[in-house]
Amino acid sequence: xxxxxEGSRAVAETVARCRPEVICAYPISPQTHIVEALSRLVASxxxxxxxxxxxxxxxxxxxxxxxxxxxxxxxxxxxxxQGLLYMTEALFNAAGLGLPIVMTVANRAIGAPINIWxxxxxxxxxRDSGWIQLYAESNQEAADLHVQAFRIAEELSLPVMVCMxxxxxxxxxxxxxxxxxxxxxxxLPPYRPRQVLDPxxxxxxxxxxGPDAFTEVRYLAHLRHREALTVIxxxxxxxxxxxxxxxxxxxRPYGCLxxxxxxxxxxxxxxxxxxxxxxxxxxGLSIGVLGVTTFRPFPSKAVRAALRGARRVVVLERALxxxxxxxxxxxxxxxxxxxxxxxxxxxxxxxPVTKASLRTMLTEAAADRLKPLTFLDLKDDVVxxxxxxxx
Amino acid sequence: xxxxxxxxxxxxxxxxxxxxLDPEQRSVQAGADRANSLTMGHRACQGxxxxxxxxxxxxxxxxxxxNRAVTVNATGCLEVFSTPYPExxxxxxWLHSLFGNAPAVATGVAAALKAKGRTDxxxxxxxxDGGTVDIGLACLSGMFERNDDVLYVCYDNGGYMNTGxxxxxxxxxxxxxxxxxxxxxxxxxxxxxxxxxxHRIPYVATATxxxxxxxxxxxxxxxxxxGARYLHVLVPCPLGWRTASDETIRIARLATETGxxxxxxxxxxxxxxxxxxxxxxxxxxxxxxxxRFAHLFxxxxxxxxxxxxxxxxxxxxxxFGLTEPDEVS
Ligand SMILES: Cc1ncc(C[n+]2csc(CCOP(=O)(O)OP(=O)(O)O)c2C)c(N)n1
Ligand code: SF4
Ligand SMILES: [Mg+2]
Numbered sequence: 001x002x003x004x005x006e007g008s009r010a011v012a013e014t015v016a017r018c019r020p021e022v023i024c025a026y027p028i029s030p031q032t033h034i035v036e037a038l039s040r041l042v043a044s045x046x047x048x049x050x051x052x053x054x055x056x057x058x059x060x061x062x063x064x065x066x067x068x069x070x071x072x073x074x075x076x077x078x079x080x081x082q083g084l085l086y087m088t089e090a091l092f093n094a095a096g097l098g099l100p101i102v103m104t105v106a107n108r109a110i111g112a113p114i115n116i117w118x119x120x121x122x123x124x125x126x127r128d129s130g131w132i133q134l135y136a137e138s139n140q141e142a143a144d145l146h147v148q149a150f151r152i153a154e155e156l157s158l159p160v161m162v163c164m165x166x167x168x169x170x171x172x173x174x175x176x177x178x179x180x181x182x183x184x185x186x187x188l189p190p191y192r193p194r195q196v197l198d199p200x201x202x203x204x205x206x207x208x209x210g211p212d213a214f215t216e217v218r219y220l221a222h223l224r225h226r227e228a229l230t231v232i233x234x235x236x237x238x239x240x241x242x243x244x245x246x247x248x249x250x251x252r253p254y255g256c257l258x259x260x261x262x263x264x265x266x267x268x269x270x271x272x273x274x275x276x277x278x279x280x281x282x283x284g285l286s287i288g289v290l291g292v293t294t295f296r297p298f299p300s301k302a303v304r305a306a307l308r309g310a311r312r313v314v315v316l317e318r319a320l321x322x323x324x325x326x327x328x329x330x331x332x333x334x335x336x337x338x339x340x341x342x343x344x345x346x347x348x349x350x351x352p353v354t355k356a357s358l359r360t361m362l363t364e365a366a367a368d369r370l371k372p373l374t375f376l377d378l379k380d381d382v383v384x385x386x387x388x389x390x391x
Numbered sequence: 392x393x394x395x396x397x398x399x400x401x402x403x404x405x406x407x408x409x410x411x412l413d414p415e416q417r418s419v420q421a422g423a424d425r426a427n428s429l430t431m432g433h434r435a436c437q438g439x440x441x442x443x444x445x446x447x448x449x450x451x452x453x454x455x456x457x458n459r460a461v462t463v464n465a466t467g468c469l470e471v472f473s474t475p476y477p478e479x480x481x482x483x484x485w486l487h488s489l490f491g492n493a494p495a496v497a498t499g500v501a502a503a504l505k506a507k508g509r510t511d512x513x514x515x516x517x518x519x520d521g522g523t524v525d526i527g528l529a530c531l532s533g534m535f536e537r538n539d540d541v542l543y544v545c546y547d548n549g550g551y552m553n554t555g556x557x558x559x560x561x562x563x564x565x566x567x568x569x570x571x572x573x574x575x576x577x578x579x580x581x582x583x584x585x586x587x588x589x590h591r592i593p594y595v596a597t598a599t600x601x602x603x604x605x606x607x608x609x610x611x612x613x614x615x616x617x618g619a620r621y622l623h624v625l626v627p628c629p630l631g632w633r634t635a636s637d638e639t640i641r642i643a644r645l646a647t648e649t650g651x652x653x654x655x656x657x658x659x660x661x662x663x664x665x666x667x668x669x670x671x672x673x674x675x676x677x678x679x680x681x682x683r684f685a686h687l688f689x690x691x692x693x694x695x696x697x698x699x700x701x702x703x704x705x706x707x708x709x710x711f712g713l714t715e716p717d718e719v720s
Contacts, residue, residue, distance in 0.1 A: 021506040022499060051502040055495065056533030063492035063530065067463060067499020070486050073506055075499070093488050197484040197500060199459040199512055204479035206464075206487035208471055 002177040007139035007169045008033030010176040011104055011162075014143040016041045017184040018102075018150045020076040022068035024053040024061045028083040029116045030166035031106040035078055058083035062090035062101075069099035070205055072196040074150065077101070080166055081108035084122045088129070091159075095130025096221070097206060098194065100153030100160070102146065103131075107267065107318075108166040109349040117350020118166040120266065120318035123295075124327050130221060132160040132228055133296040134248065135266040139169050139176050141293075144247035147179055147187050148235050155235070156228055157194045163295075165268040167350070179243065187242055225297040232294050250299035252291035253306040255281065259288030261366050262307055264332055265316040266292050269346070269353050273316065276358040285366050292328065300335040307332075312340045314365050316376075318347050325373040346376035419451045419607050426453035426482060428462075433480035434472040438636025440600045440626030440643060441469050441546045445517065447600075448544050448624065449483060451607040455614035456513040461500050462486070465493035465518025465527060468553040468628075469546060491526035493518045494534040497541040505540070513614065514540065520547040520561035524583045535590035538618040542610075545583060545621070548628035556631040563651070564703065565696045566683045568631070574686055577699060584657070587621040591660035598654060599625040601644035605666065609656065625652050633682020645677040650708035651700075668713045674701045 005013075012034050015023075023042065025035035042052040051068075055061045061077045068075040079087065084105055094101050105123050109115040123133055134149060136142035142164040149160040164170060195203060209217055229250065236249035254274055256262050265273055270291045277287050290306045292299070307313055313336065315329040324330075326343035333341050344361060347353040357377050364370045419425050428449030435442035452460050461484045464470045470487045473480040488496045497516035504512050516534075518527060523545035534541060550568050551557040557570040560581045565574045587595045593616040598606040606624060613620040627643050629636045646652040647666065651674060654666035675697060678684040687693040708714055 022502045024499070024502075049506045049508065051506045053498060053502050053539075054537070055498075056529055056536070059492060060495040060498075060530050060533055063488060063495035064499035064502065066488050066492075067486070067496035067501075068503040068506075069499070070496075071461065071500045071503035071507075073503035075503075089489055090492060097488070197461045197486055199456075199461060199484050202482060202484040204474055204481050204485045207474035207476040207479060209476040213476060 005176050006173050010143045012037035013178045014146045017181050021073035022051050022075045024055050024064040024077050026058045026061045028080050030170045031078045031080045058086040062087040065101045066094050069101050072193045074191045075101045078104035080106040081122045091129045094159045098157040102149045102160050105163045106166040106170045115349040118168050119348045123163045124319040136164040137270045141247045148248045151235050168268045228297050250294045250302040255288035256306045260286040260311045262288045262310040263314045264290045276355045298331045303335040307336045316344050320345050342370045344374045419454050425450045428483045436630050438629045438639045440639045444600045444624045444626045451610035459512045463493050463497040463516045465522030466490035467519035467522050495530040498534050498539040501540045516543040521551045521559040524560045535592050535619045540617050542613050542620045545623045546626045548626050550631050552628050552631045584623045588657045588660045592619040594620040595657040597623045599643040601640050648672045649674045649677040650704040653707050653711040665711050674704050
């Protein structure tokens with residue numbers, strides 16, 4: 001049933017209907033509302049049997065999830081920013097052990113300087129952790145992606161991160177059709193682990209692997225991720241049939257066919273971007289948008305197919321590879337090496353990405369006047385003053 | 392201080408056979424049905440105290456748990472020498488995740504079992520002193536504070552042995568490690584059993600591999616409780632301590648007889664039993680056989696350091712009442 005609801009609340013209720021057995025969390029803005037809501041649901045007994053563990057750090061949160069998942073429980077946690085980095089070691093470990101943990105990342109910048117607002121620096125920094133990364137465009141998609149995430153994770157025995165923009169989505173109240181229990185149950189059968197800590201059938205999990213087999217282990221992990229490229233769209237199709245709406249999948253082309261310029265982006269900025277592009281198209285510009293929902297594994301083929309006819313590609317990034325530029329851009333370039341690609345770094349640390357700025361930028365791009373690496377709305381006077389001051 | 396329970400040794404020996412006792416009083420290792428939790432094929436050095444300790448601990452856990460236990464292991468010698476892929480020396484369900492998170496992973500296992508209604512399965516976390524008193528301390532303290540249903544065992548060999556004998560927060564004063572070439576300088580020390588007791592968890596105990604019967608009995612006692620329990624076991628490391636591999640038991644015993652390592656139990660944060668020292672020895676008896684303390688007895692003897700170690704041991708003896716006569720009840 002559709003209701004006006006905060007994004008965090010919609011996600012919490014959806015996660016609850018996925019019947020998690022162990023939830024652990026450590027608070028950090030802008031993730032807090034999600035875990036607060038879940039703790040209430042667990043305390044009320046609504047989620048039984050489910051354990052809510054208040055841990056002493058994000059490192060412990062991911063570690064508790066690892067232990068729970070290896071014991072055959074459906075495990076969930078949520079974090080953001082500094083918290084995600086604080087659990088980095090355990091993130092790689094969860095992926096290496098092939099544990100289907102699902103985690104919401106309420107995307108937020110990373111300090112210093114400390115900044116609680118939205119960008120994608122946190123999730124992007126864990127690009128190579130071995131987690132599947134899905135990016136939500138709206139709160140409806142954020143909720144829906146969690147149902148799909150558990151399904152994908154458990155089918156592949158891989159952890160999945162659902163990224164939703166901090167504040168912009170987590171704290172926004174809008175109409176969301178929160179998946180009902182019956183619907184979720186048809187999508188999500190009980191978790192059957194591939195390997196489990198069972199005293200009746202003892203198994204050693206997490207052994208030391210030396211040079212003789214490590215390459216093969218990593219290669220197999222890579223194959224599993226490539227397999228995800230077929231599982232993710234299949235689950236999205238199934239979801240669409242069950243729920244009568246489209247969420248998830250690999251990429252979302254919007255007016256790409258025949259467009260001279262295509263803007264690639266992830267997350268909630270896609271809404272503003274599509275509005276802007278609609279106006280520009282009405283004014284005669286040949287321009288489309290490609291939303292990347294699945295960033296890891298990177299859907300090179302789907303990206304290539306969507307960008308085939310484009311003369312120029314603009315990648316709008318909410319994170320910065322310091323000393324290099326774009327992060328998503330590198331993958332897009334690898335997928336369409338022949339295209340002319342420019343990178344636009346936008347919305348760092350919560351700076352709003354406005355329609356006006358996008359308009360100016362895209363008009364410049366269409367006229368081939370965009371620098372290969374552009375920082376949207378960069379305040380040149382501030383930069384110059386600082387450069388002068390520090391010599 | 393209350394008296395120590397008697398644990399029925401064969402007359403005049405510390406052997407663990409106990410064949411003259413009733414079956415239920417015999418040691419776990421004396422039973423043909425012992426679990427052999429850590430079995431042959433592992434790569435520990437000869438005389439490794441940690442391998443010995445882990446075997447006794449896990450087998451006692453298995454007996455108490457009716458063979459239904461799950462073990463979570465921190466990174467360290469014990470993990471490395473027992474699981475060289477594709478082999479494993481473990482005959483218990485065993486999970487290794489990271490160096491500093493074993494207590495939290497064990498919490499996760501316990502939470503999952505609880506959610507699944509598996510009250511029959513018990514959870515053990517274990518690691519070296521580095522994994523426990525240093526890098527894993529935050530996770531361990533969280534586990535204690537929440538009183539999660541986990542028995543956590545620290546095998547204390549006084550250093551980061553797996554990485555080549557570097558100093559840890561449990562390295563004793565004066566000991567040479569590869570990062571304290573002139574001997575570990577005096578600090579405040581870090582007593583994890585006391586830190587554990589400050590959390591007022593149901594059960595805390597210390598033990599050594601010199602007294603395996605006592606070790607087994609403490610594991611058995613720990614398993615009678617639910618909630619967070621902590622066992623700190625002194626396990627000499629021939630490689631790091633520069634001792635002969637057949638000296639492991641003797642050195643561990645000297646650690647207790649000199650008052651360097653107090654053996655005690657605490658329930659709900661209060662000491663309930665201490666193992667008395669029948670004949671207190673000077674600390675030099677413990678220090679002299681170990682290569683890691685050789686510089687104290689070299690060309691320029693470090694009597695000052697020895698005096699401070701002795702003073703520390705004297706304090707431990709006094710605080711724990713290690714030489715007080717047993718109360719007659
Ligand atoms: C985060 C992290 N830091 C450092 C290491 C390297 N490391 C592995 S085992 C180990 C020492 C283990 O010492 P301890 O816990 O005392 O166990 P022991 O080997 O002495 O039994 C170290 C430093 C690691 N694996 N992970
Ligand atoms: S280095 Fe020490 S702790 Fe490690 S296996 Fe050898 S004796 Fe045991
Ligand atoms: Mg050690």
